[in-house]
Amino acid sequence: MSRPFRFGVNLLTPAPAAEWRAKCRRAEELGYDVILVPDHLGMVAPFPALVAAAEATERPRLGTFVLNTGFWNPALLAREVATTDALTGGRLELGLGTGYVPAEHAAAGLPFGSPGERVDHLARTVEEVNRLLDSAGSRPRPGHSRVPLLIGANGDRMLRLSAEHADIAAFTGARPGHAPGSLEPLTAEELDERVARYRGLAAGRAKTAELNLLIQLVAITDDPGPVLKPLVERQPRLSPDQAPELPVVLAGPLEDVVARVRALRERFGFSYLTVLEPYMEAFAPVLERLRAESAQGMREGSAWWK
Numbered sequence: 001m002s003r004p005f006r007f008g009v010n011l012l013t014p015a016p017a018a019e020w021r022a023k024c025r026r027a028e029e030l031g032y033d034v035i036l037v038p039d040h041l042g043m044v045a046p047f048p049a050l051v052a053a054a055e056a057t058e059r060p061r062l063g064t065f066v067l068n069t070g071f072w073n074p075a076l077l078a079r080e081v082a083t084t085d086a087l088t089g090g091r092l093e094l095g096l097g098t099g100y101v102p103a104e105h106a107a108a109g110l111p112f113g114s115p116g117e118r119v120d121h122l123a124r125t126v127e128e129v130n131r132l133l134d135s136a137g138s139r140p141r142p143g144h145s146r147v148p149l150l151i152g153a154n155g156d157r158m159l160r161l162s163a164e165h166a167d168i169a170a171f172t173g174a175r176p177g178h179a180p181g182s183l184e185p186l187t188a189e190e191l192d193e194r195v196a197r198y199r200g201l202a203a204g205r206a207k208t209a210e211l212n213l214l215i216q217l218v219a220i221t222d223d224p225g226p227v228l229k230p231l232v233e234r235q236p237r238l239s240p241d242q243a244p245e246l247p248v249v250l251a252g253p254l255e256d257v258v259a260r261v262r263a264l265r266e267r268f269g270f271s272y273l274t275v276l277e278p279y280m281e282a283f284a285p286v287l288e289r290l291r292a293e294s295a296q297g298m299r300e301g302s303a304w305w306k
Contacts, residue, residue: 003210003271004294005261007287008034010065010214011053012277014044021056023277028057030284031291034093036065036274041104047084054088063093065214065274066152066170070099070110070118074128082133082142090143094129095150095170098122098158101181119157126151126165150212154186154194162209163201168272170212171195173248184235185216185246188267195268212272213264216248218279220286224251250286258289 009032011023027035035057037049050062067077085092098118099105105112113121126149132138133147150168153159154175162169173191174183186194195211202209219227228243228251235243243249247264250257264270275283 002265002269005265005290006033006210006272007283008032008036008063008065008212008272008274009280009283010036010038010274010276011049012038012043017052020044020049020052024053024056024060027280028060030280031287032060032280034061034063034272034274036063036095038065039068039071040101041107047080050084050092051087054091060091061093062088062091063150064095066095066097066150068099068101068104069096069122069125070105070113071108072125074125075132077125078129078132078138079140081129081147082138082140085142085144085147086140088143092143093148093150093168095152095168096122096125097152100176100183103181115155116157119155119161122151122158123161126161130165152214153198156197159194159198160201163198163205166209168212169198169202169209170214170274171198171268171270173213173216173246185238185248187242188245188247191247191268210272211269212274213247213268213270214274214276215250215279215283216246216276217251218257218275218282218286219251220254220257220282221251222253227251250283254285254289257286261286261290 009027015023024035035053037044037046039046046064046067053062081092081094102112133142148167149165150170151158151162151166152170152172153162154172171191171194172183174185177184217231221227224244225240228240232238232240232243244251250260261273
């Protein structure tokens with residue numbers, strides 16, 4: 001049986017208080033299940049932004065997508081997580097990643113480290129934050145007994161960590177590019193292999209994790225070619241025919257995009273999709289259509305996800 005869909009929006013752009021709260025309320029009005037924030041220099045500071053989002057909304061959960069773990073000391077991070085979860089009424093979901101932009105670490109005066117060192121630090125952070133949050137004597141205390149953990153992964157070691165610890169396994173649908181801090185999208189076949197690798201590592205879990213995919217582009221249009229042209233120009237190994245088939249791209253007429261979202265769940269198991277802030281409004285009709293299908297199926301007593 002497939003999981004019900006969840007949809008998140010990653011809010012990237014800093015804004016004054018009134019504008020920030022209005023954006024969060026708009027995300028809730030459009031039906032998004034999760035309001036997320038990234039962890040990049042030049043964007044919002046994650047935890048105060050989520051507290052403000054909680055004050056402006058009632059229903060959505062709130063998450064980091066994802067923390068640049070190299071920026072964080074585990075003990076200080078545990079304090080931030082516990083405080084934020086308490087102040088948001090237990091709505092926090094903690095998302096962690098290794099970070100991939102060397103220039104950000106240089107600007108912050110922090111070592112970037114090798115890929116292995118960054119994964120080691122993330123593993124230590126997961127263990128220490130869990131230990132502190134689970135300790136009855138640790139203060140402050142989170143708002144609920146366990147803060148759900150999302151880990152963003154693509155490489156084998158990160159997939160293993162995700163399989164061992166994450167409640168939500170997030171797939172970037174991309175690999176590091178040739179230029180520092182850049183990413184190259186994975187084809188459907190490459191993503192098949194990564195998801196299969198994760199499933200093999202997670203085979204012994206008592207409870208299966210939710211699978212998440214970050215969508216990089218959304219366009220509801222009868223002519224996706226012009227929308228996809230900049231993507232093709234940035235990715236020289238990508239042909240115009242390949243671009244519309246990338247799992248991280250949703251471009252085409254509404255019915256086609258809705259069908260592609262269903263296919264992402266059927267083929268890969270992605271029931272939780274995240275879109276970037278610039279596409280929050282563009283994706284809303286897709287979200288609305290899928291919600292309507294869900295409600296219709298439940299009213300008729302049918303298995304709407306089949």
